[in-house]
Every structure is written in C-alpha cells, then in structure tokens.
Amino acid sequence: MADVRDREISIEQDHLDGVYRRLEEKIQEAEFLMRDAARRGQVGTPGALAERDAQVFRAGIHLNRLNNEFEDFLFGRIDLLLGKDGEKGPDGAYTSVEPADDAVHPDGTADIAETLHIGRIGVLDADYTPLVIDWRAPAAAPFYRSTPVEPGRVVRRRVIRSKGRQVLGVEDDLMRPELTARLAGEPLAVVGDGALMAALGQARSHTMRDIVASIQAEQDRVIRAPAASVTLVEGGPGTGKTAVALHRAAYLLYQDRRRYAGGILIVSPTPLLVSYTEGVLPSLGEEGQVAIRALGSLVDGAEATAYDPPAAARVKGSARMVQVLRRAARGALDLGAAPPARAGRDEEAGEAPEGQ
Template identity: 40%
Template sequence: MSASTLLDEPASTHDDDPLARERSHLAASRSALRAMREDAEALDISDVTANWVNAAVLQRQIEERVRALADLSDTPLFFGRLDYLHAPGADGAEGARGEQFYIGRRHVHDADGDPMVIDWRAPVSQPFYRASRKDPLDVGLRRRFGYTGGDLTAYEDEHLSGPAAVTLSGSAGGATTSKLLQQEIERPRVGPMRDIVATIQPEQDEIVRSGLSGSVCVQGGPGTGKTAVGLHRVAYLLYAHRERLARTGTLVVGPNRSFLHYIEQVLPALGELTVAQATVDDLVAHVEVRGEDEAAAAVVKGDARMAEVLRRALYSHVAMPTEPVVVVRGSRRWRVPAYELEELVRQLLDRDMRYGAAREALPQRIAHAVLVQMERAGEAPDDRVQDAVARNAAVKAAVKTLWPAVEPAKLVLRLLSDPGFLAEHAEGLLDEREQKTILWAKPARSVKSATWSSADAVLIDEAADLVRRTHSLGHVVLDEAQDLSPMQYRAVGRRCTTGSATVLGDLAQGTTPWATRSWEEALLHLGKPDAVIEELTAGFRVPTDVITYASRLLPHIAPGLTPVASIRENPGFFEVRPSEGTDDVVAACRELLGNEGSVGLIAADARVPELARALTAAGITYVAPGEETTPTTRLTLVPASLAKGLEYDYVLLDEPRAVVDAEPDERTGLRRLYVTLTRAVSGLVMTHRTPLPAQLT
C-alpha cells in the first residue's frame, strides 16, 4: 500500500469496506455523545446542594456541560485516526498491542466509559499533528477523513512506519501532501471564522501546546493562521489547566466588534463556552467615549511617558503634615507629632503601594502610633481599640488632608484642562509642543460633560490602576496587536500581570500612527519582556499569485520581514481591471457572486456610501462586516479600515490608490493596502480608474 491513499467510496455494508466501518463508528459515536448529553440533562441536584446559591452554581455548570456536548450536524465529530504500533506508555515492549484512536473536537465515551473519540488536545492525540516518516512517534498509520456536510465521504491513509513512501494516489514523484488537508484549507468560507483543528501544522501545534506559565508572541503574515493558533491555544490551555483557569479566567482581545463577531464561533465549536471576548475600548470603558483625537494628540496620549505623568500628578496630592494629630479617648488625649506623621507618610511612599491601598493603610498606621503610647502609659489596648482610633474624627480629618481621595477621571480631566498642572507633572517628559497638543481647546467643567476620546479612556484606566490594582486573569490572547499604542499595551498587560499572554500580529499590517515598531518593544510595554517570539511564514489562506503580488509592498512597509510563502496547491486567480466607474464594480460583484463562497467588496471608507447606493440600485443585497451572511446574501461591503483580520473566498478591491490616500501618510496607506490585498482565499479582482501605487507596478 502507498504512503498515502485517498479513497472516496459509496456507502457499503460489506465487512471488508473500510469506509462503511468508519461511517458505522461515526454513527455509534454520535449515539454515545447523545447519551452523554441526555445523562447530563437528567442530573437531579435537588438533594445534593446545601443552599440555593450552590444549587444555582451547579445548575449553571450542568447547563454549560449540556451546551458543550451539543452535536453540531455540520461539524465532523472526528476528523482523524491514529493507529499506534504499540499501546501508549508501553515503551515499545515486545508483545504490546497497538491501539486505534479517533481524534476529534471533544471526548466521547460509550456506556462503559471506553473512549470512542479522543479530544484533539489530549497527549495521545499530539502525534496526529507532529508525527512524520522521519519521526513517526510510534504511529504506524495516520488516517484523515473527508466530509460533505456532516456525512463521512472519504478517507486518506498515510503510512508513517515501514517501507518508504512510493506515491500519493493521484500524484507522482513520491509527494506527501495530503489532498484532504488541501481540500479543507481551500474549502469555501461563508459566515464566521471556523476552527482549524483538523489542519493544524507541526509549527502551529508547537505554539498551541506551549505551557501556561510562559507568554508567546506570534509574528505571522496574512493567511498564516496566527489568529486560529491563538484561539486554539486558549482551548488547549483550558483543557490542560481547566481548574486553574476556571478560577482566574481567560480573555480574547480583538481590534473591533466586527472582528470579534467573526471569530466568536471558534471556541464554542471546540466545546469552550466560558472565554470572554472584548476590545481594548471595552476594557477601559470608565467613561463614555464621544470624541476622537487628531493623530498627533493620540500619539502623545498613547506614549508610555504618559504613565509617569499620571503617576506624578496622582502622588502630588500627598501632603506632608504641619500639625500633630490629637486623639481624645475618654479623659485622655493622645498626641501624634507632625514629624512622626511625616515618617509614616514617607514609609508608605517608599513602599510603592497603590495610592488607594496606602490611603487605607495610613489611618491604621496612625492608630498604631497611638496604641504604642497607650501601652507605654500602662494600658492594654487590643485590635478593637486600634480600629476605633483609626475611625476617630481627628484621624480621618488628618488622612483627608495628608492623603486625599482622588478620582481617576477627575485627575485626567485636570491634566488635559489645566496647562499649569500638566506642565508641572510633564516637566522633563513632554516638551511644550507635546503638552499643547494634548491640552483640550475647550476645557470641560466636569467628567460627565467632557468629550472623552478612546485615548483618554486608556489614560483613565492607567490612573485607576495607580489607585487600585486591576484584577489579573490567568491568560489573555491579544490579536492584531501591532496596532496598539504603548499605553494600550499597558492596559492589556495589567489584565494578566499574574497570568500569561498570547500576542498575535503582523508588523507589516500596522496601520495606526503609533503602530508597533518591534515586538521586543511591545512586549516590554505589555509587561512580558521574556515572552518567546515565534514567526509563522507558511501561508494557508491567501493564494500564491495574490500573496506574491501583495508582497511587492513589503520592502516599503516592513523591510525586515520574511514574505509569506503560500503552500496551497490551488494558485487561485488574480486580475487587475481598469474601471470606468461604479457600474464596472457592480458588474464585477455579479461575476464573483456566480462562484461558490463569500465575496468581500473592499473600498476606501469614503467610497463605501457611493458603492452602497450603486449595489442597492442594481438589486444586489449585501451586509456590513460583523453581520451574518446567508446563502442568498453572500456579499459583504467592507470599509478598508475594518478589513483587518477578515477573510472572504473572493475579494473585489476597489480603487487601491484611494485606500492609500485615505491614510495620513503613504507608509500607513501602503500598509492598509497590504491588508486589503490579502483578505482573499480563492481569488482577487482589483478595479481602478486612477493609476495604481508605484510600489505595486
């Protein structure tokens, strides 16, 4: 038998028909999964909970378990099989019999508890992704399955041990490329992003299974699967460290709501339902954002130097005492002199505590000084006396003067409204021009009336953390990270100070004025300087001709990056068409909609309204990014600013020159163009009336 054999057969009931046996195992596995779900639904907790709180928690856990056991009809229950040469753990002992394991998205067992499908994250499943003829990992045969809808219709065998490979069925020259793998990668994409659990490659699997204790940064060009790798790493960590992450929590941070909507089905399809998703704006939503900064102001506000400006401004509220504190208890008066109060304040400052925690500690420190005097006078005060002294009116008044409460939003409001206050605390950090850039032209009177921007909200979040420590999660995935400012990195980083992070991005796709210059610098701002940086260069999504054309821009936008090398067998198609106007764009949309799969019409933001009117007049229905497509509405009209992270089977890119010109500078514009050029899975058509950017020709 050849090293890899692709078989696509009609249904059969013969015992010697492998496809019929695999279909039988699929049917039995679905029945077993249904029984597991029914068992979970039938659980009676009426007699096992002590109170209604426990009952509610347990009921919610059962409901989540039932949801996780859902059998999705269009999602294969298993996608592969491993035939081991020896029983796992037998260390090759003579006479140890090998076993077969079906690899799928979740664990399924029969009524006796014997596994029928093994979770792809289990250690025994790892060779499905890593084994090769060079290192078979004790696997004799790896079988992949092909599905049409939910029906198993084909399988492909790869013999990893034994005689050397001869041919792949249907090809020549000893090729070892999996046809089913190629078919799955190139399958049309309609609707939200799907998981890649059946097609994970060895270099991707290495990142997915990296440990919880370490942080990882993945640099990956378009179509290298970095987003999928990050999501699958979350799923793996939840499997390997479920109890710990159940306590500490996990979070996926994306660039915008459209992107989060696009990826939101990946983790549920893998049985993980508890991972929160948010944008950076969601994380720092302390105030209502109603305004937008000019680029120059946003750059300064996003600079890491602002963290020190805020720290100085906050701690400037701490005052040194000029008078003693006198505490009256009964007939006795206890006096804490000013020099002793100053020593207590300086001790708290030296400890580098959060501002709010130190403020709460100060009355106890003063009370302790009083108790020391009481003990010297022969009294025997206890903790209740100390608490009473800490609540004494004189002590509270002193604390209010020495260490007053500060509201983070009011602190930022004053910095942006009061030139003198800003100049005092930005001295040596921001020059006069930078200070003038971020000062509001019309100072707001109150927090509620202020027109806050997204960058302002990040500053408030930084100030809030200086006052009170931000809660840390167990693991955070940060996608499209190249577009974050240093202050935004800090905002995400404080959500995982005691946890780890997976950072995903592509330096060539940075389109903000503050885009990341290097991952080392970004990881420093994130608070994860020791994170391992990995690079993915094999392209699975973008066709060869398209990525080769788009890579013409790399020397101009990211000279040091390795171009993506597409490994797809199908080169796709790519065409540049001169256009006379919107009629030609509409005609091209009709043409692409004649193919199977999704279509994205991407254009400069300013051109979207005109194109929308033209599509409507032509009777072509479309949706906006983040809205659900349907079999009859497969066209998405995408502003170029929202294209990042999205993918479509076919892309029609309108007026590349307009995409470039819409950005504040040419370098940023070319990066935006690189993003829009690399959203296609099967083909790209580019229409233009104005000349193409010189960097493409």
C-alpha cells in the first residue's frame, strides 16, 4: 500500500511541478505586459495613456494573483468517464455532466476519459489545455457535488495535500465502486481514507481556514445559488454558515465580476469575527474586492464605541424591532414624497363640509 501511495504522490508532484513552471511563465508574461504598457505611455496621446493605464491595471491584478503562493494551491482531482457530448467550455474542460451511454462496458469495466485538477485559480498551458480548473468554474462542480448515489461522470475524487510546492499526500473517494476502472490501461488506484476524513484531520488554528478542498454538496449548492434574489442560509452553530458565505462572495466575483465591480461588503456582528475570517478570501484569490467590516465600523471615519445598557440591548435585539425598522425603512422611502392633505374634522367624521 505504501508503494501505491508513494507512486500516486509522485504522479501528483510531477503535475504540480508542471503547474508551477507554467505559473512562472505567466508571471514573466505579466511582467512583460507591464513593461510594454509603460513604453506605450511614452507616446503621449490620450488614447495611448488610457490603453496603458488599463493594461497596467489588468497586468497588475494578474501578477498579484500569480505571485501569491497559497498553501494547497492545487488541492483536488477528479477522474471522469466519457461524457455524452464532446463540447468544451471556456475553461477547456468538457461540459457534459452525464456519462455517455457506452462509457461503461458490458463487463463492468470503464476507461477514464478525462482528468481534471482543481485549484484556487485556473491555469492553462500554452495550448489552452487546462492544467488547473478554478474551483468556482462549472467544470469543478462535480468535485463537490458527486456522491456514490449520484456520481455523474466522476469515478474517483482525490484531495491533494500540499505545502508550497511539495505534495504531502493524497486521499481518494470512489464514486463508482462497482466499476473496474482503468487509467491509461492501468487499474485505477485508490489511496487513503477519503476526502472528508482528511479535512477533519487537519490541525485547527486561531483563524478560520477556507474549506475549498472539503466543501460538501449541500454547501456547494448554497455557494453556487443564483444571485437573482436574497439567499437566506440557516443552520445550527458550527455548520459552516460563515465559511459558506465567504466562499459564496468569492464565487459571485468569479461568475459576474462586472456586476460586482464595486466590490462586495460582508457585515460581521463583531470585530472579533472580522479578525477571525479576514484571511479566507485572500487565500481564495480575492484580495481587495471584498470588504469585511463589523457593524460598528461600516461608515468610513466613524467607529461605534458606545454600548447599550442591558435593558436597551434586549429591546433592540428583540423581534419587536423588526416592525420598528420596517416602518423606519418605509418612512425613509417616503421622505421625498409630499405629505397627503389632511382632512378637516368634519371630513374625518364622515360629514360633508359646508357648501357641498
């Protein structure tokens, strides 16, 4: 078993090495773009200056993301059956979520048709073949949603544990244990105790970690829910509501960055929770686009320092305040409207004024 584990770790290490080589190339490309933009600015025309500023901005953001080395940059992999169609999405992966009718042979064997590695940001090679799929991309959804009951195309799901540029271990889950699957003609290896057990075994720290490698199917449905209306998430203590909200913010920015160009504000009930969670979004590649503020720090330049007496705090925290706030909100909407004409006493009593 140790030989199989070592071999699989070596396979993932080779892939990670290739990813970092590609990242180094992309960093050099971004640096070249910034130098080229500086040269364009020397032309002096308004058009050249505007083009330079836009190019420097885009290259700077890209360079910042590439230069950030996150722990577990590459954290997942899925091995997939042949899909029903051969169409590819913008991330270079096939879009089909269901296996082809002939993906499984009559004798119960199957060949792995596609392997996707999942990470914090997407990386394509020079031929636009995906080396890493961004965890927020549609192609990565099966990594989180596949189960033995509803496996889709997924045969094996693997969590890759790494630190920096070194792969430390792998943990596999079989989504289709009834199949005898082959990868490049060899039996598909299975290593470890499973993805969830690996995540639960990680050491805790004094700050919140992202859960990007261990998101469960129910959490993923919340994270990827449409943004057309208000999304209410309810759950008991410790069920991951805060972590899901932070990952949803990162997902929304990825899906519709133009819509959220002004950024996303996350309101925390206490400053302590702000300090506890502030490292999650940078680790997901979204630094600077999301602000996390406590209730008392929402207004720039103002900091709430007063504390209500217990009696007042109980009133403000009670359900009765919902009606008060609702009336206040409606009143604010009506501030610009002229007040209605006040009827005379006779009209209020239901009597017609004199002369009518």
